[in-house]
Amino acid sequence: MTGRRLGRGVALVGAGMSKFGAFPGKNTRELFVEAYQEMTASLDKGFDPAAVEAAYIGNFSSELFEGQGHTAPIMTDWVGLTPVPATRVEGACASGSLALRQGILAIASGLYDVVLVGGIEKMTGLTTDGATDALATAADVTYEIPAGFTFPGMYAAIATAYMHEYGMTPETLLQVGIKNHEHGALNPKAQFGQRISAIMEARKASAARKGKPVPTWVTELDFLHDPAANPQIAWPLRLFDCSPVSDGAASVLLVSEDIARHYTDAPLHLIGTGQASDTALHGRSTLTSLPAAKRAGQIAYEMAGVTPADIRAVEVHDCFTIAEIVATEDLDFFKPGEGWKAAEDGLTTRGGARPVNSSGGLKSKGHPVGASGVGQVVEIFHQLRGSAGERQLPGAPNIGMTHNVGGTGQTCVVNIFERR
Amino acid sequence: MTGRRLGRGVALVGAGMSKFGAFPGKNTRELFVEAYQEMTASLDKGFDPAAVEAAYIGNFSSELFEGQGHTAPIMTDWVGLTPVPATRVEGACASGSLALRQGILAIASGLYDVVLVGGIEKMTGLTTDGATDALATAADVTYEIPAGFTFPGMYAAIATAYMHEYGMTPETLLQVGIKNHEHGALNPKAQFGQRISAIMEARKASAARKGKPVPTWVTELDFLHDPAANPQIAWPLRLFDCSPVSDGAASVLLVSEDIARHYTDAPLHLIGTGQASDTALHGRSTLTSLPAAKRAGQIAYEMAGVTPADIRAVEVHDCFTIAEIVATEDLDFFKPGEGWKAAEDGLTTRGGARPVNSSGGLKSKGHPVGASGVGQVVEIFHQLRGSAGERQLPGAPNIGMTHNVGGTGQTCVVNIFERR
Numbered sequence: 001m002t003g004r005r006l007g008r009g010v011a012l013v014g015a016g017m018s019k020f021g022a023f024p025g026k027n028t029r030e031l032f033v034e035a036y037q038e039m040t041a042s043l044d045k046g047f048d049p050a051a052v053e054a055a056y057i058g059n060f061s062s063e064l065f066e067g068q069g070h071t072a073p074i075m076t077d078w079v080g081l082t083p084v085p086a087t088r089v090e091g092a093c094a095s096g097s098l099a100l101r102q103g104i105l106a107i108a109s110g111l112y113d114v115v116l117v118g119g120i121e122k123m124t125g126l127t128t129d130g131a132t133d134a135l136a137t138a139a140d141v142t143y144e145i146p147a148g149f150t151f152p153g154m155y156a157a158i159a160t161a162y163m164h165e166y167g168m169t170p171e172t173l174l175q176v177g178i179k180n181h182e183h184g185a186l187n188p189k190a191q192f193g194q195r196i197s198a199i200m201e202a203r204k205a206s207a208a209r210k211g212k213p214v215p216t217w218v219t220e221l222d223f224l225h226d227p228a229a230n231p232q233i234a235w236p237l238r239l240f241d242c243s244p245v246s247d248g249a250a251s252v253l254l255v256s257e258d259i260a261r262h263y264t265d266a267p268l269h270l271i272g273t274g275q276a277s278d279t280a281l282h283g284r285s286t287l288t289s290l291p292a293a294k295r296a297g298q299i300a301y302e303m304a305g306v307t308p309a310d311i312r313a314v315e316v317h318d319c320f321t322i323a324e325i326v327a328t329e330d331l332d333f334f335k336p337g338e339g340w341k342a343a344e345d346g347l348t349t350r351g352g353a354r355p356v357n358s359s360g361g362l363k364s365k366g367h368p369v370g371a372s373g374v375g376q377v378v379e380i381f382h383q384l385r386g387s388a389g390e391r392q393l394p395g396a397p398n399i400g401m402t403h404n405v406g407g408t409g410q411t412c413v414v415n416i417f418e419r420r
Numbered sequence: 421m422t423g424r425r426l427g428r429g430v431a432l433v434g435a436g437m438s439k440f441g442a443f444p445g446k447n448t449r450e451l452f453v454e455a456y457q458e459m460t461a462s463l464d465k466g467f468d469p470a471a472v473e474a475a476y477i478g479n480f481s482s483e484l485f486e487g488q489g490h491t492a493p494i495m496t497d498w499v500g501l502t503p504v505p506a507t508r509v510e511g512a513c514a515s516g517s518l519a520l521r522q523g524i525l526a527i528a529s530g531l532y533d534v535v536l537v538g539g540i541e542k543m544t545g546l547t548t549d550g551a552t553d554a555l556a557t558a559a560d561v562t563y564e565i566p567a568g569f570t571f572p573g574m575y576a577a578i579a580t581a582y583m584h585e586y587g588m589t590p591e592t593l594l595q596v597g598i599k600n601h602e603h604g605a606l607n608p609k610a611q612f613g614q615r616i617s618a619i620m621e622a623r624k625a626s627a628a629r630k631g632k633p634v635p636t637w638v639t640e641l642d643f644l645h646d647p648a649a650n651p652q653i654a655w656p657l658r659l660f661d662c663s664p665v666s667d668g669a670a671s672v673l674l675v676s677e678d679i680a681r682h683y684t685d686a687p688l689h690l691i692g693t694g695q696a697s698d699t700a701l702h703g704r705s706t707l708t709s710l711p712a713a714k715r716a717g718q719i720a721y722e723m724a725g726v727t728p729a730d731i732r733a734v735e736v737h738d739c740f741t742i743a744e745i746v747a748t749e750d751l752d753f754f755k756p757g758e759g760w761k762a763a764e765d766g767l768t769t770r771g772g773a774r775p776v777n778s779s780g781g782l783k784s785k786g787h788p789v790g791a792s793g794v795g796q797v798v799e800i801f802h803q804l805r806g807s808a809g810e811r812q813l814p815g816a817p818n819i820g821m822t823h824n825v826g827g828t829g830q831t832c833v834v835n836i837f838e839r840r
Contacts, residue, residue, distance in 0.1 A: 007427040007530035027562070054695075062557075063483050069557035070512040073697035073830040083712055085695035086831070087518050090508045092490040098507050102522055108529035110427035137482075137489035142447070145487075275474075275505035277493035292503055410493040411506070 005303065006108035009257030011267040012417055014043040015381035017374075020248035020366030021191040022124040028062055028071065029078040031249035032120050035371075036079045039251040042381075044264050049079075052253075053112040055086040058099035058119035059370040064134035066122050075118055084116075092138035093319060094406030095119065096250065096373025097275075097413035103254045104270055104415075113256045119374030120249045131245050135369075138407045140280035152242060152320070154281050154408045156234035159322040161287035163236065166337035168325075170236035172344050174224045176321035177240040177363055179349050184360020186391035191246050191366030196220045203229065241321040243361075248368035250375040266385050271399075272304030272416035281408040288337075290409030293330040297403070300414040301332075304399075308332040311416070312397030313383040315376035317405040318361040324348075327403050328356060331414070350393060358383060358391050373404035373413065384419040425723065426528035429677030431687040432837055434463040435801035437794075440668035440786030441611040442544040448482055448491065449498040451669035452540050455791075456499045459671040462801075464684050469499075472673075473532040475506040478519035478539040479790040484554035486542050495538055504536075512558035513739060514826030515539065516670065516793025517695075517833035523674045524690055524835075533676045539794030540669045551665050555789075558827045560700035572662060572740070574701050574828045576654035579742035581707035583656065586757035588745075590656035592764050594644045596741035597660040597783055599769050604780020606811035611666050611786030616640045623649065661741040663781075668788035670795040686805050691819075692724025692836035701828040708757075710829030713750040717823070720834040721752075724819075728752040731836070732817030733803035735796035737825040738781040744768075747823050748776060751834070770813060778803060778811050793824035793833065804839040 016038025018031045040047045057072040068074070072086035089098040096119030103117040123131055136145045139154065162168060177196065184190040185198070194202075200223040207214045217223040224230045230238045253263070260267035274296035278284065284291070301307065308331060316331070318324035325339040333354050334342045342348060348356040359365045359379035362372055380400035382388040398419045405412050436458025438451045460467045477492040488494070492506035509518040516539030523535040543551055556565045559574065582588060597616065604610040605618070614622075620643040627634045637643040644650045650658045673683070680687035694716035698704065704711070721727065728751060736751070738744035745759040753774050754762045762768060768776040779785045779799040782792055800820035802808040818839045825832050 004531055007528070029562075061483055061489055063481055063554075064489075066561070067557055068561045069481055069484075069510065070559075070827055070830055072511065073699070073827075074560065076697055077699050077703070083696045083698055083715055085716075086697040087522070087695075088510045090489065090510055091492065102507070102525070105522070105529040105531060106525050108427070108531065109525040110528060111424055111525060134483075137487055139490075140494065141486070141488045142449075275507075276503045277496055277506040278503055279493070279497050283497070295503055296505075407490055407493075410490055 007110060008108055010104045010107045010270040011255055011257045011260035012252055012270060012377065012381060013255050013260055013263040013267050014039045014253035015378040016042055017189055017250035017378045018248050019189050020246050020368055023247045026247065027066060028120040028122045028249065029074055031122065031247060032075045032118055033078055035118065035249040035251040039253060043253065045262065049081060051114045052081055052084055052116050053114050054084055054106055055081060055116040055118065056099040056102040057086065057088045058096035058373060059088050060090060060092055060095045060121055061134055061137065062122065064137065066125055071120065075120065091411035092406035093369040094373055094404045094411040094413050095370040097402065097404035097415065098411065100374060100377060100415065101273055101275060101413060104273055107254055107256050113259055115254045116251065117254060117374060118249065118251045119371035121368035121370040122247045123245045123368060124247050140282060143282045144280055152234040152237055155320040155322055156237045158287050158326065159236050162322060162326065165288050166340060168340040172340045173236065173241050173321040174221065175343050176318065176324050178220055180318060180357055180361040180363040183350060183358050183391060184364025187360045187365055190360045190364050191244055192364050193360065196223060237320055243319045243363050243367035246366035246368040248366055248371045248375065250371045250378050252374060252377050266419065268381060268384050268417040268419055270415065271418045272300035274299030274414045276412055278409050280410055289326060289330055290405060290412060292409050292412035293327065293403065293405060296412040296414040297331045300416050304416040306399060306416065310399050311401045312395065313358060313380055313393055313400035314356055314403065315359060315379050316356055316403040318357060318363050319367060319405065323405065324356065324361065331403060350391065355393055358388065358393055373402065376402040376404060380417055384417060427530060428528055430524045430527045430690040431675055431677045431680035432672055432690060432797065432801060433675050433680055433683040433687050434459045434673035435798040436462055437609055437670035437798045438668050439609050440666050440788055443667045444544065446667065447486060448540040448542045448669065449494055451542065451667060452495045452538055453498055455538065455669040455671040459673055463673065465682065469501060471534045472501055472504055472536050473534050474504055474526055475501060475536040475538065476519040476522040477506060477508045478516035478793060479508050480510060480512055480515045480541055481554055481557065482542065484557065486545055491540065495540065511831035512826035513789040514793055514824045514831040514833050515790040517822065517824035517835065520794060520797060520835065521693055521695060521833060524693055527674055527676050533679055535674045536671065537674060537794060538669065538671045539791035541788035541790040542667045543665045543788060544667050560702060563702045564700055572654040572657055575740040575742055576657045578707050578746065579656050582742060582746065585708050586760060588760040592760045593656065593661050593741040594641065595763050596738065596744050598640055600738060600777055600781040600783040603770060603778050603811060604784025607780045607785055610780045610784050611664055612784050613780065616643060657740055663739045663783050663787035666786035666788040668786055668791045668795065670791045670798050672794060672797050686839065688801060688804050688837040688839055690835065691838045692720035694719030694834045696832055698829050700830055709746060709750055710825060710832060712829050712832035713747065713823065713825060716832040716834040717751045720836050724836040726819060726836065730819050731821045732815065733778060733800055733813055733820035734776055734823065735779060735799050736776055736823040738777060738783050739787060743825065744776065744781065751823060770811065775813055778808065778813055793822065796822040796824060800837055804837060
């Protein structure tokens, strides 16, 4: 793998997303149209849809969530791109990043100059049990699920192993949730775009309006410690440690580097991409790291020729709070066992030395699983171009990274983009 | 698109498949191991698994068929390839060919030299109703399925339109089934590897053994005309016009052209690849052609620089007998409206001027949907290398084609291989 390069350069020129949330009246094709339209509007030199030569769509399980498989041609048809070749790619919650990666390879192959990438998921049409069952198919249904494992349980196992090995307590996890809600409060696309303090005050006001006893919470930690407000899901993970069930879509446009400036004066260059796979959780030798994420990161760093210190904006896969802490170690931002201290010390906040998940992350922005990886790229697009609005990171970041995990790390993808 | 070429050449060096059929005791991972092992055994200069850099797995709906999503890393893990990046690709019954195409692009991109491609499906674990429902997710569940359409019904609509437009009768369709069973009888991997005459005689013998009235069928047509033996499914399609529900897996190895001879003295070169998408059936202006298949074929021919007359071996997607007739027109082997006459005249038999589906096709070989596209490539591999055994086509074919359809043509993929 050493020194392996793409046959030709790939640029990211446009990006858009639907709001993430629960949209009972919309299906994936409608959400995708919203994402596509925002993407085309982001192309500051205009856009001719006839230029699009192929499309890759990340989608975990529309079969189970809305009874619709074979989703890629439907998405392209709904935005008027029939008959371009449209391919659906699936790697659980990393499906979006896998679609992006196929788009990258398709351009690098020389076959196409202009490729649309999308991610979609519509999860809120099922009951909680139904959604849990659907998500369970991303684990190993021969070895893990019959034993009673669910995804909160698996990440709880990772959290307990991490606490045991490194001395973290569940208190630290709460800080990750607080931080991501702080960030998400600045993101108009976020499903839960409110500070936890705002959620708390709203609950108190609601109780007062209804003439019920008003909770006595003063601080966010009061709220998060209250089992009524923040119940245990799978110890040590509570409700506010878990990303939500969401609907949403995201879309980006990739083009070959040599034509990027036909589309925008501010293209971003894909400088590194890494992907790796792993057994399901039951077959690992470690629980405190996702080996495939570590490997994907190393491959991407090596291809990009950059170091962790060069990454100025990063979206990591915080499906659960513990996952963000582990991710910051797997990506070598912090040494093994020190990620939790960095979170505790506020290093990962927007104003910190190593801001993580400026979008609000999956926790606050939402986690429509097949869309999430592409949604991460949308955030990096805005951070590197300086168009992130209120949540813009300081210092005009020029290099950004996305880290997307499928399952408990059976699929991991890391991409690095640069503004030159 | 005109004249577009891949950044570098791609060669097919190994191929293998499990038997196709109904295997109640086996799941997809076990079937994939069988296909992988046969593939590695086909590499006549040996094989070091450590050389494999990435894998693409075609799989329509393990979620619905066996409750398992996120299948790609499981397949690679079961053949010992963890942590190579493993990506699952889905395009209904064209999933296998989409996986092959991603493998082609991944090598052409320069990122990888050696890529494993697989196709898997385990369909017989569900009831007939369950399998019908699962397959229905490959159509449009907003517009088609609520109207009562099923896949046999959709292809019956294609057949009736074709009959109306071109004067064919259902009698011609029976010839396609007879021919594909003739071919499949020579294929040890086929699910129904028997001539229809053999099936007929076996039924008569069985009736005699059980002391029941012995049917008076003398010819295969007697048998196929008997509603007891060959019931109507969706007029004009009868049971023997429909490919079966199947379990199976297939696997091939792609490498960059410059290292192909490290793996075998007889590499095949990928010279053309085309893919196109379409609306579901309800949105088309024609029912007697699959426009995406026509387009995919044109793209592949143009890239390869060959004409239909150059194709000496071809596997087409005969999910229903009518689909084979339409395919032979979409690929320009016969003019529109003349495919049925060619079938009637025996041109598409092994000994005919234009042999089609020497493997037995999906009808006789079986149709484990995600595996079928890769299974087609396995057949072309053997036909071009002269290793097809009893069913070897005469004249040492040097150029072969696969034609794989998802749904009723929402996804179509055509690939062309050459032995030099």
